[in-house]
Amino acid sequence: MLSKSSKYGIRGVLYLALNSNENRKFSPTTIAKYIGVPAPFLAKTLQLLTKNHLVSSSKGRHGGFYLSDKNKQNSLIAIVDCIDGLDKFESCIIGLPVCSNENPCPMHDRLAPLRRAMVEELTNKSIEEFTNDLRSGKTHIFL
Amino acid sequence: MLSKSSKYGIRGVLYLALNSNENRKFSPTTIAKYIGVPAPFLAKTLQLLTKNHLVSSSKGRHGGFYLSDKNKQNSLIAIVDCIDGLDKFESCIIGLPVCSNENPCPMHDRLAPLRRAMVEELTNKSIEEFTNDLRSGKTHIFL
DNA sequence: ATATAAAAAGATAAAAATATCTTTTTATCT
DNA sequence: AGATAAAAAGATATTTTTATCTTTTTATAT
16 A cells, blocks of 8 residues: 555654654664664665655764654655655556546546545644654554 | 556456456457556456456357356455455555554554445445446446 | 764665566367 | 367566665764
């Protein structure tokens, strides 16, 4: 449904949302150890997110990845869009080049609204907001 | 969202649902031409579906692929399950090994119901039933 | 200034998905 | 029986995704 790259990316970003700030930065190795994903692959993904201003980083000694307050206001859909693109949520489920409300494929009318709803769920909540339930233990990213 | 294999498979099956029966069979080449997908790849997929009794075929002269009346009573979810498996709809959206109602990831509560609904939409309607809208022109698989 | 520790960039490798081609098997027509 | 036309099976090729490793750049502490 999502690529591994997106999955790792979201988990990494949520880890940083929970633990990092301008003066608490983390190496990909550390993050990877905590969230249980391959470190060099996560590093690549974090670099991509950094290049697109969804994650912050500083080089050199005491450098590392972190989320700025501004980064934390983004939604998770921005992460998915940056890594996978949104095509998988927006293009025809059976791959027809033409599929719209006017010219629907057989599943369009029933599935398009559900897919739109999924995108909305990832759009309407900031990364920051997702951390509330994580801090209270209602949800988790570690198990 | 679905693999190309599943997309082609569904399109091929719907084509057969519309046009084939025990004495009207089609070669992968013919089907592929109509639905606009690579013929040898479609052939592989149809062979897999045939092996799992979701599509029928006969070898030799005047052979080809077709859907029996029984095949037409299956749901599209059976096609997807056979080709891709249902994991992508059932496992954690961010790939956590543990993610359930009791131990949810941050998106679980909002996304799991939507994914379940998608599976239901593909479950509650037979392939046969999908052909009604296709015949009346309300939906299409050709554009 | 120099050493150091970190991200960034680049190169390479392995695995999976997609795509094509060739050979074998099989049913049926003549 | 032999020729034919089709699926089935197998082999190969290409592309994309996933994963790792190496080199370069850069900020900072000493």
